[in-house]
Amino acid sequence: MDDWRGRTALVTGAADGIGFALCEALVARGARVFMSDVAAERLKERAASLGAACAPCDVSDAAAVDELVSRAWSELGPLDLLCANAGVIVPGSILDAKQADIDLVLGVNVWGVVHACRAFVRRMRETGRGGEMLLTGSEHSLSNPAYLRSVPMHLYNLSKHAVLSIGDSLRAELEPEGIRVSVLCPGPVVSGLLENSNAYRASRGGGTKRDPSSPDLSDVDTERLAKLYMPASRAAEIALAGLRAGAFVIPTHAFELEDAEARFRDVRAGFELLGPS
Numbered sequence: 001m002d003d004w005r006g007r008t009a010l011v012t013g014a015a016d017g018i019g020f021a022l023c024e025a026l027v028a029r030g031a032r033v034f035m036s037d038v039a040a041e042r043l044k045e046r047a048a049s050l051g052a053a054c055a056p057c058d059v060s061d062a063a064a065v066d067e068l069v070s071r072a073w074s075e076l077g078p079l080d081l082l083c084a085n086a087g088v089i090v091p092g093s094i095l096d097a098k099q100a101d102i103d104l105v106l107g108v109n110v111w112g113v114v115h116a117c118r119a120f121v122r123r124m125r126e127t128g129r130g131g132e133m134l135l136t137g138s139e140h141s142l143s144n145p146a147y148l149r150s151v152p153m154h155l156y157n158l159s160k161h162a163v164l165s166i167g168d169s170l171r172a173e174l175e176p177e178g179i180r181v182s183v184l185c186p187g188p189v190v191s192g193l194l195e196n197s198n199a200y201r202a203s204r205g206g207g208t209k210r211d212p213s214s215p216d217l218s219d220v221d222t223e224r225l226a227k228l229y230m231p232a233s234r235a236a237e238i239a240l241a242g243l244r245a246g247a248f249v250i251p252t253h254a255f256e257l258e259d260a261e262a263r264f265r266d267v268r269a270g271f272e273l274l275g276p277s
Ligand SMILES: NC(=O)c1ccc[n+]([C@@H]2O[C@H](COP(=O)([O-])OP(=O)(O)OC[C@H]3O[C@@H](n4cnc5c(N)ncnc54)[C@H](O)[C@@H]3O)[C@@H](O)[C@H]2O)c1
Pocket: 012, 013, 014, 015, 016, 017, 018, 019, 036, 037, 038, 039, 057, 058, 059, 060, 085, 086, 087, 088, 108, 112, 136, 137, 138, 139, 185, 186, 187, 188, 189, 190, 191, 192, 193, 194, 196, 197, 200, 232
């Protein structure tokens, strides 16, 4: 187990799932962690269970994220790691998505990451410090996974591709400043993602308990899917091993490579069809 004693981290989306598991893994390694989430009650309970500091924050609100980073910085001291992990899913096709759902998914999954990176890097620059940013993308950052292609998740795909793109752009800019960027790309992980997303959506008036958003899995090999699910604690261990190894893309499941290679074959096919120019 690597040693995080004396190091500090801010984790968004920390009240459940992968975010909470990241906090547990970091605390177990000796790090001091500041936890944040939009689900204030669960956050308080979860932070108390780890003896960690916490503050609620909706990552889609730039000013609130700025305040969060300042607060974490003043309570823990300079931060070494940002885990921009908060995320939501609203299944469906982009062809008939409601504007409110487009704004909701992009607000959390894309703008939430941008707000956190901006606030974190600003303080890094003010203090001339290096550090690390772990952005939670998805297998949906790397491809439109074959086993789930019958389930439209267009907004999620779009937002998670954007996370990979943000990470890729920022790593080029920030490497000379000693700030490393990695994108965690989990495959299926046991969590409350759909339920928590529905709760957040309902809190914003975009759906009700009687109108939850849920994917139609009737064409999916659910037996295979069930076998692929990994505990959040395992995904967190892989994430920290990826940081230690200095990986830019941190995948959690071997099968993700097949999907990524299929995408690359599409790119190659374009070149082959058109020939040299
Ligand atoms: N579970 C999976 O299979 C899986 C796979 C790939 C990627 N991911 C990604 O992992 C991340 C964590 O998801 P998870 O699966 O642990 O789900 P989760 O729902 O257990 O955790 C997400 C947390 O983010 C919080 N959150 C939602 N909207 C927020 C907002 N506006 N501001 C602050 N916090 C907010 C939720 O309250 C929740 O606690 C997400 O970015 C998700 O897209 C999950």
